[in-house]
Amino acid sequence: MGILDTIRAVLGTSAETDATREADPEDLFGMSTAYITMEAELGYPNAGAAALCFxxxxxxxxxDTLREVRDILEAGEAETGTNASVRMDEQGYHWVVLEDSDPEDLVTSIHFAADTFIERGYGSRLLAALFAFEKSSRYVYWIYSFRRGSYYPFAPKGGRERDQSAEFKLQSVLDGELAVEDDTSYWYPLWPDAAGRHPWE
Known part of the structure; x- marks a missing residue:
């Protein structure tokens, strides 16, 4: 199974078939309090970045839908200070990338973008929302799978290894505050191209 097939299986159709609950864009607002817990209890402050993969x-x-999302996010930049851009990665997946030091603005903007796709009939194209945190110059992520309707932690290390102890710690602290995925086989790694970079870069 190639990398594209794996992504489709874990974040795509089979994930939707196996899901125990439907995705709800309102789940994204759970990150508003999770940001506080991540920093206060675990020492992971907001890294100032989030992204929507589709x-x-x-x-x-x-x-036209993508243009609408981009135009409204760009129009709101003056008010919120949230920088928005649309990118395509090497696997052909697209990202709405947001940068802002205020986590509330990131959550609101991600929700807006996702909700617009859903309202225009493209909810099935949404794969994941990523929220980045940083500690000791390393990133960790909470990833929301739209097909599973749940979050999971992702803590990449160098050499395409993941810090499983950090991931299980994040799960133990945030489970209940977020709808955390119980089946770890769906904790799919979205690897960055290099250490110190985000998956969408």
């Missing part, structure tokens, strides 16, 4: 559709209507 697969595109070759249609004019989808392009």
């Amino acid at each position: 697969s595109s559709v070759d249609s004019t209507d989808f392009e």
Whole structure:
């Protein structure tokens, strides 16, 4: 199974089939309090970045939807200070990338983008929302799987290894505050290209 097939299986159709609950964009607002817990109890402050991963559709209507998301996020930059951009990674997946030191603005902007895709009939194209935290110059993430309707932690290390002890610690502290995925086989790693970089870079 290639990397694209693996992504489709874990964050895509089979994940949706196996899901125990439906995705709800309101779940994203749970991150508003999780940011506080992450810093106060675990020492992981907000890294000032979040992103929405989705697969595109070759249609004019989808392009119009993406343009609407981008234009409104850019228009709100003056008010919130949230920098927004749209990127495509080497695997062909698209990202709405947000940068802001205020975690509340990141959560609100991610929710807006996801909700717009859903309202325009493209909720099935949403794969994941990522929220970044940093400690000792290393990033960890909470990833929301739209197909599973749940969060899971991801703590990458160098050499495409993950810090499982850190991930299970995050799970133990945040489970209940977030809808954490119980089945660890769905804790799919979204690897960055290099240490110290984000998966969408």
